[in-house]
Amino acid sequence: MRRITGTHVYSYVKCQHLAALDLHLPRSERRPPHPWEEFAAQRGRDFEARYVQQLPIVAPQYPERDFEAGATATRELLTAGAPWIHQGVLMDDDRLGLPDLLRRLEGSSALGDHHYEVLDVKSSGRSRGEQILQVVFYTSLLAVVQQRMPTHGALILKDGREERFLIADYQAAFDQVQAGLRRLRGDLAASRPFLQPGCQGCYHDRRCLAAMEATSDLSLVAGMSHGARAILETAGCKTIGDLATFHAEGARARGNLDAALLRRLRRAAQAFLLGKPIVEARPRAERFGNAALVHMLTDPFADRVLAFGVLHPATAAGTFTFALPAAAADEWGALKQLLATLPRGVPLLHYGEALPRWCEVHAFAREADPTFEARFVDIGKRLKAAATWPRAVFGLGDLVHFGLGVDPLRAGHAGAAAMWTTLPDAAARLQAKLHSDLVDLAALHAAILEAEPTVVAAEVEAAAVAVARPE
Numbered sequence: 405m406r407r408i409t410g411t412h413v414y415s416y417v418k419c420q421h422l423a424a425l426d427l428h429l430p431r432s433e434r435r436p437p438h439p440w441e442e443f444a445a446q447r448g449r450d451f452e453a454r455y456v457q458q459l460p461i462v463a464p465q466y467p468e469r470d471f472e473a474g475a476t477a478t479r480e481l482l483t484a485g486a487p488w489i490h491q492g493v494l495m496d497d498d499r500l501g502l503p504d505l506l507r508r509l510e511g512s513s514a515l516g517d518h519h520y521e522v523l524d525v526k527s528s529g530r531s532r533g534e535q536i537l538q539v540v541f542y543t544s545l546l547a548v549v550q551q552r553m554p555t556h557g558a559l560i561l562k563d564g565r566e567e568r569f570l571i572a573d574y575q576a577a578f579d580q581v582q583a584g585l586r587r588l589r590g591d592l593a594a595s596r597p598f599l600q601p602g603c604q605g606c607y608h609d610r611r612c613l614a615a616m617e618a619t620s621d622l623s624l625v626a627g628m629s630h631g632a633r634a635i636l637e638t639a640g641c642k643t644i645g646d647l648a649t650f651h652a653e654g655a656r657a658r659g660n661l662d663a664a665l666l667r668r669l670r671r672a673a674q675a676f677l678l679g680k681p682i683v684e685a686r687p688r689a690e691r692f693g694n695a696a697l698v699h700m701l702t703d704p705f706a707d708r709v710l711a712f713g714v715l716h717p718a719t720a721a722g723t724f725t726f727a728l729p730a731a732a733a734d735e736w737g738a739l740k741q742l743l744a745t746l747p748r749g750v751p752l753l754h755y756g757e758a759l760p761r762w763c764e765v766h767a768f769a770r771e772a773d774p775t776f777e778a779r780f781v782d783i784g785k786r787l788k789a790a791a792t793w794p795r796a797v798f799g800l801g802d803l804v805h806f807g808l809g810v811d812p813l814r815a816g817h818a819g820a821a822a823m824w825t826t827l828p829d830a831a832a833r834l835q836a837k838l839h840s841d842l843v844d845l846a847a848l849h850a851a852i853l854e855a856e857p858t859v860v861a862a863e864v865e866a867a868a869v870a871v872a873r874p875e
């Protein structure tokens with residue numbers, strides 16, 4: 405029987421199927437990390453090493469992967485009252501935990517006049533639920549060893565800040581997660597993949613995607629939720645082909661799914677079968693013929709913008725300009741200078757929340773143009789609303805892939821930008837990625853926002869039916 409670890413707790417909160425696969429499959433079944441994922445993981449390890457360096461830490465000594473010996477060595481350190489224990493080993497029956505830090509506190513326990521609490525070092529800027537529940541898991545193991553439940557746990561975030569929280573506030577959620585993990589450990593089939601944003605960075609992505617495609621899983625359809633999939637399957641609608649032609653008479657036959665939602669999902673299933681977006685009829689008041697596209701590449705760990713790019717007008721033939729600020733202090737000036745070359749007042753099309761959020765944070769401390777914010781237009785939101793997409797789409801890469809049929813990663817992955825800065829050709833890579841993203845956004849703008857509606861609903865349905873039922 406595989407032991408439940410802190411990593412399983414973390415995984416379960418992100419995706420239950422991920423936890424199930426981790427509990428049942430060997431590590432060799434995971435896809436190897438991409439170079440930029442390994443780069444980010446190394447940065448996290450380096451951050452932890454730097455953080456603990458300034459503490460008077462001790463660590464249990466034991467033969468590699470001999471966790472029984474590790475737990476014994478940790479217990480000795482706990483009993484001796486070491487102020488800080490780094491990477492201790494905590495075990496209890498079917499559970500194993502390796503918390504980053506254990507900190508001694510006053511107050512009696514089975515260890516003597518003192519007890520401990522758990523701290524985990526994270527390279528994120530804000531605490532997340534899965535990180536907190538991981539600390540609660542370690543705390544529950546520590547409570548068994550010291551026969552005392554610590555009141556608090558803590559996360560050390562990337563700015564060195566310690567965020568403390570009450571264990572009791574998360575106990576009920578943790579109990580549910582732990583029970584869920586035990587259920588999944590007993591039965592891998594108790595979970596199934598569901599296409600979601602996290603799949604893109606998951607080391608089981610290829611396995612899950614292949615499985616979902618093989619079964620024509622409803623979660624591939626844009627707008628699907630776990631609940632809607634379960635209801636539709638119960639109503640006998642089990643594949644995308646079924647959904648594309650699903651006409652349930654009455655609320656009961658459709659499992660009480662909202663009729664408008666069902667119509668949207670059916671249309672999304674038809675788009676899936678057609679293999680291209682269905683451009684919807686909509687009011688044409690808003691046109692962005694003279695707009696500029698603005699884009700940026702970032703290093704979230706360092707809170708840095710590595711590159712800004714502008715394409716004006718927002719067409720593939722538009723003029724491309726860019727800036728690569730060398731330091732945080734240069735970022736605002738670099739963007740301001742790029743935008744100063746544009747005709748006054750042109751709308752600034754951008755993808756997602758990152759650019760306006762960055763401007764909001766930085767405008768405070770600077771002499772900001774108050775009209776900036778009013779000129780921002782999130783092209784991502786408009787693209788998603790203007791068409792029914794042939795698959796669930798989460799990021800720019802999905803829109804490019806499923807909207808244009810081109811490889812969104814032909815100039816590399818945006819997540820690799822921080823890693824590129826360590827390479828001699830960093831400037832060329834950043835420039836190439838900015839340009840390819842901007843050209844893709846311009847092409848999406850033309851193909852979706854400027855295009856006429858695809859065809860009338862009846863024709864779409866007839867075409868989808870022909871694909872779903874070739875006879």
Ligand code: SF4
Pocket residue numbers: 419420421422423425596597598599600602603604606607608609610612613
């Ligand atoms: S690929 Fe997606 S569904 Fe599969 S385990 Fe990872 S997050 Fe879960």
